[in-house]
Amino acid sequence: MIKKKITKVGVLTSGGDAPGMNAAIRAVVRTGLYYGLDMYGIMRGYSGMYENDIFQMDSRSVANIIQRGGTILKTARCKEFYQPEGRKIAYENLKKNGIDGLVIIGGDGSFNGAQKFSNEFDIPCIGLPGTIDKDIAGTDFTIGFDTAVNTAIRAIDKIRDTMDAHDRLFIVEVMGRDAGYIALHSGIGTGAEHILIPERRTNLDELVNSLSEKEKRKKLVNLVVVTEGDEYGGAEGVSKLVKEKIPNADVRIAILGHIQRGGAPTAMDRYIASRMGYHAIECLMEGTHNVMVGIVDNKMKYTPLNKAVKAKQQVSEEWLKIAKVLAS
């Protein structure tokens, strides 16, 4: 099959923001320009497509952004894009600008939108996984995850100092919605006694017994890291239940919140964003269309968008075991 040659590519960031999105935008734009394509920035995700907020980008447009968190193209949630009529208006705006290829940097919701759009219209879409939650199958890494974990670790290290000074039990809530990767990685990285993730049922009795037993041993400093989407309602919910069962415990909570989304991307996030951005353009030019660009075992992997949106990344049993063994 002869594929149509791509000449003008639009890039957008959509859904939840993640540090490293700017590095990805830069890589997409610079690679496209290198290969002689015209490059366009689309503001605020699908909203900019719908509202025709689209502008041409040159090499200078992406200068000095690789180290910056957030996204220069802004991001948004666009309700009109859920409707076929909204997507048609967005398509007509792309056509007006002559855009014949799209790179979407976002999470699984954004890929859902891209998949529908590419089924309906003749504009190939490439997805780059940009989410701190790492909840997308077909890639070992997502842009922003490493930075979020490092931010969580730095914050928890500080909490541990004060926790230790007062012999306290601290329950720290990290982001991740219904994915436990930030909790798992930051919990292991800070030596947490317990890590609660939505992918595994939390056995509350086991948690309470373990904390009571440690209290008896005068191991009074205990760190529990919990995902915001945990079944017991994050740090607030878990702390309430623990206080009911161990009334003597000096329990404090900390909800790390949006600091996990901000800040300069780590070396790792800049590197994977640059690599994925480069390959997004290669895919468009070579005719590998409607895929998500991922990295698995340090090699590029292209997953059809319809598969990328369906599967979730599986939590590694090995990691869970390591967390358990090291906390014993």
Ligand code: ADP
């Ligand atoms: P994320 O990409 O971070 O998962 P969202 O789930 O909010 O974020 O999705 C971002 C945007 O993608 C939505 O605001 C919407 O415009 C579009 N989108 C998400 N799901 C769909 C869908 N099923 N159909 C069409 N568009 C969608």
